[in-house]
Structures are given as structure tokens and as C-alpha cells.
Amino acid sequence: MTARVVRVDPSVCVGSATCSSTAPGVFALDQEAGVARVISQDGAPITDIEEAVSLCPVEAIAWETGDRDPSSGASPA
Ligand code: SF4
Numbered sequence: 132m133t134a135r136v137v138r139v140d141p142s143v144c145v146g147s148a149t150c151s152s153t154a155p156g157v158f159a160l161d162q163e164a165g166v167a168r169v170i171s172q173d174g175a176p177i178t179d180i181e182e183a184v185s186l187c188p189v190e191a192i193a194w195e196t197g198d199r200d201p202s203s204g205a206s207p208a
Contacts, residue, residue: 132199133197133198133199134172134197134199135194135195135196136194136196137157137180137184139166139168139191140191140192140193141164141166141168143191144166144167144189145188145191146165147187148160149186150167150184150187150192153186154179154182154183156170156171156173156174157172157174157179157180172199
């Protein structure tokens, strides 16, 4: 199913953890990789997700149209 989904670009993310602090139900920091990943599209109110997008210091988070599968949330390949 395609929908508006939030993505983290791991090639841009610097692991600041701002997103995982702002919307912890949506973003989680992968300690091993040192980058954030999307763990759920529905884990926080949309306003919290929007705030995380706006607060990312390197603009690594973006909205896309795509698959809502959380496992595909780490990277827009
Ligand atoms: S706020 Fe941006 S740079 Fe920081 S962990 Fe999240 S995606 Fe990465």
C-alpha cells in the first residue's frame, strides 16, 4: 500500500538522536550503524513527526510516497 511516509536518509543522518527524542515511537537510533531508522509510521502524532522533520540538523528526514512497511523505512535506497 502506498501512502505518505516518512524516511530517514542514512547517508545524511549524523546520529544526533533529535528525531528519536522528539518522536520515539517513529524513530530509533541504530546504535551499531549510528543512524536513525523509522520503526513505525504510526508511532506518534503527525505533529510530533513534523517536528522531528523540522528539527533534524542535517535535513535527513523527508516525506515520500511509498510503502508503509517499517522495514523499508531506513533508506530510500
Ligand atoms: S535528527 Fe536527523 S541527524 Fe539526528 S538522528 Fe534523526 S535523522 Fe539523524
